[in-house]
Amino acid sequence: MNQQIVSNSIREFSQYNRVLEGNNIYVEKKMAIYYQYFKKLSTGQTPKYLLIGCSDSRAPPNELTETDPGEIFIHRNIANLVIPTDLNLNCVIQYAVEHLNIHSIIVMGHTCCGGIKAAMAQDSVGGLLDLWLNQIKIVYEKNQELIESLENENDKLDCLSQLNVRAQVMNIWKNPIIQKSWQKGNPIMVHGWLFRVETGYIEELLIDSQTPEEMNKVFALKFKLDSERILSKQTTPLGSPKNNARKKFQSMQKQIIQHIKKQKENAGGFQKTNDLQQIREYVQNCQEL
Numbered sequence: 001m002n003q004q005i006v007s008n009s010i011r012e013f014s015q016y017n018r019v020l021e022g023n024n025i026y027v028e029k030k031m032a033i034y035y036q037y038f039k040k041l042s043t044g045q046t047p048k049y050l051l052i053g054c055s056d057s058r059a060p061p062n063e064l065t066e067t068d069p070g071e072i073f074i075h076r077n078i079a080n081l082v083i084p085t086d087l088n089l090n091c092v093i094q095y096a097v098e099h100l101n102i103h104s105i106i107v108m109g110h111t112c113c114g115g116i117k118a119a120m121a122q123d124s125v126g127g128l129l130d131l132w133l134n135q136i137k138i139v140y141e142k143n144q145e146l147i148e149s150l151e152n153e154n155d156k157l158d159c160l161s162q163l164n165v166r167a168q169v170m171n172i173w174k175n176p177i178i179q180k181s182w183q184k185g186n187p188i189m190v191h192g193w194l195f196r197v198e199t200g201y202i203e204e205l206l207i208d209s210q211t212p213e214e215m216n217k218v219f220a221l222k223f224k225l226d227s228e229r230i231l232s233k234q235t236t237p238l239g240s241p242k243n244n245a246r247k248k249f250q251s252m253q254k255q256i257i258q259h260i261k262k263q264k265e266n267a268g269g270f271q272k273t274n275d276l277q278q279i280r281e282y283v284q285n286c287q288e289l
């Protein structure tokens with residue numbers, strides 16, 4: 001028995017060493033391509049995306065998207081949940097939006113997710129885990145009829161994985177940091193992805209609401225932005241340059257939303273890169289006016 005424990009420990013220790021040796025190989029490979037790679041990496045990061053994914057070891061965002069370190073700001077937890085009171089996640093969102101100026105947030109779920117499977121079962125997996133998975137159970141309960149109408153167990157799990165991503169995307173839209181960013185004229189886009197572990201492909205999910213303005217008014221917040229505070233303190237006559245600037249800003253917001261809706265109708269989906277570029281240029285032009 002003791003001998004068995006010793007040989008198991010030796011085997012596990014060599015596997016652990018293999019992981020560290022892998023880092024040496026990684027560094028050599030990168031430096032063989034570009035000698036200054038890590039020196040350049042140490043100068044800072046300018047990621048354009050925040051990805052909220054599952055902690056599952058089979059869903060590594062950079063590997064799946066052929067992106068390099070520095071390209072995606074990443075937060076991972078069990079079953080890629082966006083819980084409104086999660087301090088950790090909210091700090092990540094705030095830093096990504098207000099300091100890194102990311103332009104897209106992606107919620108990436110995946111098939112064969114242990115968290116989704118556990119949430120569909122009735123067996124307890126432990127106090128804290130049960131509490132965490134309760135968020136998925138809420139999605140399950142809301143869509144119970146649809147999910148249970150499916151015959152195949154895997155289809156049921158895939159269905160809940162997709163619905164869970166949609167629900168988390170909606171939680172992002174409800175987030176005050178994101179809503180404020182939109183009202184300040186920085187239209188951050190939110191996308192839902194499903195990574196299929198069995199094929200390796202990522203599917204982009206069509207989400208009903210593409211902008212915060214389409215969200216239920218119950219959650220829609222109105223912020224008193226700094227520029228508005230200054231304007232309201234002064235008795236600005238109608239037609240003054242400051243009032244005109246505010247009107248121009250509001251008109252800009254409307255045009256962005258119309259543009260996104262039109263693109264969605266025309267393309268059956270959102271052509272992200274080009275459209276966002278156009279929107280950003282448009283916002284910049286408006287702000288310069």
Ligand SMILES: [Zn+2]
Nearest residue numbers: 054056113114
């Ligand atoms: Zn998972």
